[in-house]
């Protein structure tokens with residue numbers, strides 16, 4: 001898809017469809033009159049007066065313009081009450097308009113952003129609108145072979161404005177939105193791709209493509225190298241599968257060599273059957289998404305490089321399948337982790353924390369300024385928080401605050417759960433240093449308590465994305481299925497890293 005910025009007045013621009021937003025409580029004559037002239041203004045007023053469109057949030061309406069302006073259609077997108085507007089709603093509103101255009105079979109849409117009275121900058125609004133529109137029309141179609149000609153695709157999104165100063169901001173915002181949305185698409189594609197085509201080796205191959213960028217390098221450890229290092233927690237999980245495990249190390253160097261990196265760690269379970277503690281078969285196919293944390297980390301590195309952020313960032317993705325093969329881990333097995341600490345495997349389905357344990361230990365090599373891990377770690381998190389929020393636990397207040405702020409800005413919000421000492425009791429083992437589950441109660445917390453044993457003293461935050469990584473139903477700008485959650489959160493966090501609280 002192409003993003004184009006054009007200088008011009010919306011009333012003179014020959015678009016297939018021009019998107020105009022409207023608040024629920026805006027008064028007639030609408031702002032549209034100012035941009036599209038009195039005739040179109042009256043047309044819109046008519047639609048409103050007839051009750052067909054009130055400007056309710058995510059509501060859309062299509063108008064056919066006839067003569068007064070060259071644009072053939074106006075797509076109205078409702079923003080809800082003016083006082084409630086935020087960038088999250090704007091993303092959703094533009095996603096709705098873009099989906100509407102796609103449903104009509106249009107190949108392009110044109111946006112004109114009316115900042116008047118919104119209290120927002122043109123830059124923020126453009127970024128949110130484009131991001132929302134692009135993310136909203138994501139579709140995963142490579143495996144559809146029948147009637148491919150019926151797949152509707154928006155090929156171009158154009159933003160028009162006639163003011164030079166605004167155009168400068170719009171260009172900058174469009175560039176950022178395009179990079180970020182591309183990274184989210186990348187993550188969604190990886191997660192949507194079935195386990196037979198997204199093995200650990202396939203993930204490693206995707207990482208190698210990311211490393212074709214300037215300042216990005218990649219290293220992939222194979223099983224022999226992991227054995228040599230002593231990553232037996234990760235290798236333990238991999239034992240039940242014939243697919244060789246991979247440990248992916250992506251490094252982006254945007255700052256000087258000596259500067260401590262931010263290390264991102266993503267769970268890369270390319271398929272989680274549960275292993276010997278096998279999962280029920282209902283919905284098990286969704287467990288191809290158990291590498292969503294790894295995909296988000298890879299997407300974030302990709303965007304950091306494309307935005308040339310002035311930071312050093314490392315991405316670590318331990319990648320394996322969790323299958324019940326003849327050589328698989330058994331409940332009761334004890335593993336010696338890369339850290340040297342021993343783990344009693346009580347439940348082979350609590351495999352994410354095992355592979356993350358070794359990755360978090362590996363992270364310490366970089367003397368990181370901070371470590372952030374993302375993982376579809378616990379069903380308990382999905383049960384506790386649903387699919388609207390990421391569970392956050394960690395040991396560093398200022399890192400948590402950074403992530404919280406990035407969450408509010410991107411709509412990829414986080415909610416903190418406590419990591420108190422009391423919970424650490426639950427993962428003590430009678431025979432080893434720790435056991436890999438603490439029982440059903442407080443499952444999100446005991447999982448994080450387990451991870452904390454492998455982070456040393458460095459600032460660390462764990463993000464449990466089990467809820468929002470995969471959707472059973474569409475959201476305003478995330479079609480059902482893979483969301484790519486975490487990419488925008490991480491990228492925003494990195495963009496703001498060296499800034500004070502000033503919005504990016």
Ligand code: BES
Pocket residue numbers: 272274290347349350351352376377378379380382436437438439443466467
């Ligand atoms: N990948 C799952 C967690 C998960 C479940 C993510 C549902 C998304 C949707 C993880 O490996 C897992 O199986 N966790 C177990 C842990 C338990 C055995 C302590 C769980 O949540 O049941």
Ligand code: MN
Pocket residue numbers: 272274348349350351352
């Ligand atoms: Mn599992």
Ligand code: ZN
Pocket residue numbers: 269272290349351352376377
């Ligand atoms: Zn898992």
